[in-house]
Amino acid sequence: MLSAEMLASAIRLAVPVIITAVGAIYSERSGVINIGLEGMMIAGCFTGAAVAFYAGPYAGILAAVAAGAFFALIHAVASVHFRVDQIVSGVAINILAYGVVRFSSLSIFKMATTTPHVDCLPKVTIPGLAAVPWLEPLVSKVSPLIFLAFLLIPFTAWVMNRTVFGLRLRSVGEHPLAAETLGVNVYLMKYCGVLISGALAGLSGAYLSIEHTQMYVEGMTQGLGFIALAAMIFGNWMPLGAMWAGLLFGFAQALSLRVVTEAVPYQFIKMVPYILTIVVLAGFVRRSRAPAAVGVPYERGEAA
Amino acid sequence: MTNTTPVLQLQGITKRFPGVVANDRVTFDVGAGEIHAVVGENGAGKSTLMKIVTGLYPPDEGCIIFKGRPVAFRSPGQAIAAGIGIVHQHFMLVDAFTVAENVILGAEPARLGVIDPKTSVRQVSELCDRFGLKVDPAARVEDISVGEQQRVEILKVLYRGAEVIILDEPTAVLVPQEVEELFEHLMALKGQGKTVIFISHKLDEVLRVADVITVLRQGRVVGTVPAAEVTRERLAEMMVGRPVLFDLKRGPAAPGGVVLSVEGLTSVNGSRAVLDDLSLEVRAGEIYGLAGVEGNGQTELAEAIMGLRPVTGGRVTLLGEDVTNLSTGEVRRRRVAYIPEDRHRRGLVLPMTVWENVILGVHRSPEFSRGGRLLFRSILSSTEEAVRRFDVRLASVLAPAQTLSGGNQQKLILAREFRGDPGFILASQPTRGLDIGATEFVRQELLNARDRGAAVLLISADLEEVLSISDRIGVIYNGHIQAEFGRDEADPRTLGAYMTGARTARREGGSVAS
Incomplete structure (x- = not known):
């Protein structure tokens, strides 16, 4: 069961969750819940595929990042600036993105639910390691975005713990008033956090449509944005934790794709990764620790 | 200089x-x-x-x-x-x-x-x-x-x-x-x-x-x-703006029967015992002051007495009735007044109006409601009267409690808790954060209640407060009463030695002293 092919498949399925979850860390650590990740991924999926169709995969990926960030900007303006409830704003983003994408798809390609086939980025093969038979499926002909996703983990940990930006971002999510009295620009930090999360959700969408399926299909995100949010929480708001949670989900999904049995209807097997997510969240989340001020809108000059 | x-x-x-x-x-x-x-x-x-x-x-x-x-x-x-x-x-x-x-x-x-x-x-x-x-x-x-x-x-x-x-x-x-x-x-x-x-x-x-x-x-x-x-x-x-009485009007105590009796009370928080075989008695007509450095079980004792914290061992008796682990509502029905240490979180519901706060907990009494319907006329007149009696300064009883100053919020709590002449008063840090005028007022009210025959358990981190109005003083350290004193035997230095654990477990002058 635990073959290298299986592991490679788990990683391919985990990558969109990991990228989005790492993005969610930036948003949540700045104190903003981003439940609109799903919508931002959808925007990234479609925009990526559509632009890649006309201008190639590189442009497609950049456009997907921009599309995710654009929807994140709406979320930031609403929830940071106008202090709209973050859940309400995020849900609205999800609905909005779905509608905008369907409309755009229809008007550009005359098809509501798919785009034509697109080219993906050139696959990467690591020369030395690919010769090792057992490692071969893991290191040959792999999407470069998979490497990028795993580079994001240590990079994000470094940003959070070692940089001025990371310290200020976290301070804003923990105690914005304290940060403000020390001259930290609370709104700027929150905007940065939300925009980065949107950009990465867009990237994750591009991975799905350009790299994974090589076309956009409506509903292809399958709730991965929500799963990513759960993975981020399960991972205790830490990049490494989010990675493990993402891999767990990817593994469960890879497994569910390989289980073929007459005894259990196929639909039930497809549910396994999602049920696993719920069980894991219910069982472990109590031990995790959220940023103290997450979800609380901050008003400048309040209290003090 | x-x-x-x-x-x-x-x-x-x-x-x-x-x-x-x-x-x-x-x-x-x-x-x-x-x-x-x-x-x-x-x-x-x-x-x-x-x-x-x-x-x-x-x-x-x-x-x-x-x-x-x-x-x-x-x-x-x-x-x-x-x-x-x-x-x-x-x-x-x-x-x-x-x-x-x-x-x-x-x-x-x-x-x-x-x-x-x-x-x-x-x-x-x-x-x-x-x-x-x-x-x-x-x-x-x-x-x-x-x-x-x-x-x-x-x-x-x-x-x-x-x-x-x-x-x-x-x-x-x-x-x-x-x-x-x-x-x-x-x-x-x-x-x-x-x-x-x-x-x-x-x-x-x-x-x-x-x-x-x-x-x-x-x-x-x-x-x-x-x-x-x-x-x-x-x-x-x-x-x-006027001369202040630092010595409150207080006559000698006339202690009666035991009202509150706590015997061997034990409570754990995780694996740590926050109350450790704690015993004390408070009699009618006396103020028992509990001195101690914060975090030595005062909060937990108050919660245990009020049914807010499960007790793992020992008994709490009110007027001879076992109230250990009864619900807060059942404890309060026994003419118990409770002034919580955190008035913002437990004493008042800040966004609710003054009158709502005044009937909180007694809103089901026939005086204030009938068949689930609140009797506004009776509530408002009762609130007005309580506000007048306790000199709560406010714009309107219809205003939210958070618009009141700290001192007036505390007076509002007294107005609610002292209704109907309580037999036992648990006052936890009752003057914390209050100014001189309000502090003087609250302490005098506690003394007045004691003179009316109430048993008062005063928990305070302010040693001066404990010394100035208590009839008997107990020192709590590590969830245990380390020593008890009559009011004339206690001096700040000795109390301080017990409060910091420099001296431990002693019992003297435990009975009646004034």
Whole structure:
């Protein structure tokens, strides 16, 4: 069961969750819940595929990042600036993105639910390691975005713990008033956090449509944005934790794709990764620790 | 001692808020290198004044001269950049961060945006050494004591190079030992040439530590006097505007039968015993004062008695009836009044109106409701009467409780709890954060209740309060009563020795004393 092919498949399925979850860390650590990740991924999926169709995969990926960030900007303006409830704003983003994408798809390609086939980025093969038979499926002909996703983990940990930006971002999510009295620009930090999360959700969408399926299909995100949010929480708001949670989900999904049995209807097997997510969240989340001020809108000059 | 060159001059500062003049032509000088206390009752305008000085509010009139030049800060950031820093009463610390991270936040030592944790820890520990402030720079703020957290706040200000350090009610959150340490730190800061502005309404502290005292009343400066030339009585009179009775009207106690009996009470929090075989008795017509450093089981004892915390061993008996582990509602129905230590969280529902708060918990009584319908006429007249009797100053009983000042909120709680003549009163930190007038009022009400025959269990971190109104005193340490005293046998030093655990377990004068 635990073959290298299986592991490679788990990683391919985990990558969109990991990228989005790492993005969610930036948003949540700045104190903003981003439940609109799903919508931002959808925007990234479609925009990526559509632009890649006309201008190639590189442009497609950049456009997907921009599309995710654009929807994140709406979320930031609403929830940071106008202090709209973050859940309400995020849900609205999800609905909005779905509608905008369907409309755009229809008007550009005359098809509501798919785009034509697109080219993906050139696959990467690591020369030395690919010769090792057992490692071969893991290191040959792999999407470069998979490497990028795993580079994001240590990079994000470094940003959070070692940089001025990371310290200020976290301070804003923990105690914005304290940060403000020390001259930290609370709104700027929150905007940065939300925009980065949107950009990465867009990237994750591009991975799905350009790299994974090589076309956009409506509903292809399958709730991965929500799963990513759960993975981020399960991972205790830490990049490494989010990675493990993402891999767990990817593994469960890879497994569910390989289980073929007459005894259990196929639909039930497809549910396994999602049920696993719920069980894991219910069982472990109590031990995790959220940023103290997450979800609380901050008003400048309040209290003090 | 006192340097006469003023470092900070306030000239005619006036600040108006709708309906109230918070500061009215406030003028005084703060000399360089002195400890300057600003005292006044709650609402006298101390905090507003400090917010103006640190740039949080602009003054409507008047000007601030700092080091000989007029300044107009538009944010606390500008004030601290110029050299005026403030330590807020409610700390502004990120609990999840380390001490060093809290100190450097906003002014990080970094190269190209990258922080070197070793450098920041070293810088903070150098600062600690220089000013004698003991705190571990690598510890998380949530793991250190309140006294240490306050040092972190002072470090934050010093790190930014402040010359004038304002401390807003710094002793309100500290236990007696920590207050001593704070005063040593203030002396050390003064020794290093810093100027300290100390906001307080505790006169004994002010007289001990300050060089010069400015008294505010109703937004105006009543006077600025050298600490050496003024008495506590005189200061109190300046603050309140009338002579203050420090000795409350109290007759001898006439203790009756046992009302509350706690026997061998034990309660655990996780694996730690927070109440450890605790026993005490409170009789009708006496005040039993429970002294102790906070965090030694006082909160848990109150919760255990009120049915807010499960008891794992021992018994609580009220008038001979076992009430151990009964629900709070069942305990309260036995003519029990409860003044919780945290009036914001447990005493009142702040966003609810005054009248709603007054009937809270008794809203089902036939006086106030019938068949699920509230009887407004009866509620309002009863509320008006309670408000009048306890002299709660408010605009309207229809206003939310959070619009009341701290003292009036506490009076509102008394108005609710003292209805129907309670037989047992559990008063937890009843005067915390209150000004002199309200403190005097609350203590007198407790004495009056005792004279009407109520049994009063007073839990207080304020040793002076325990000594001034208790008939008997118990000292709690590590969840256990270490010693009991009659009121005349107790002196602060002996109590202090038991409070800190320097002396343990003793029982004497346990029965009746007055």
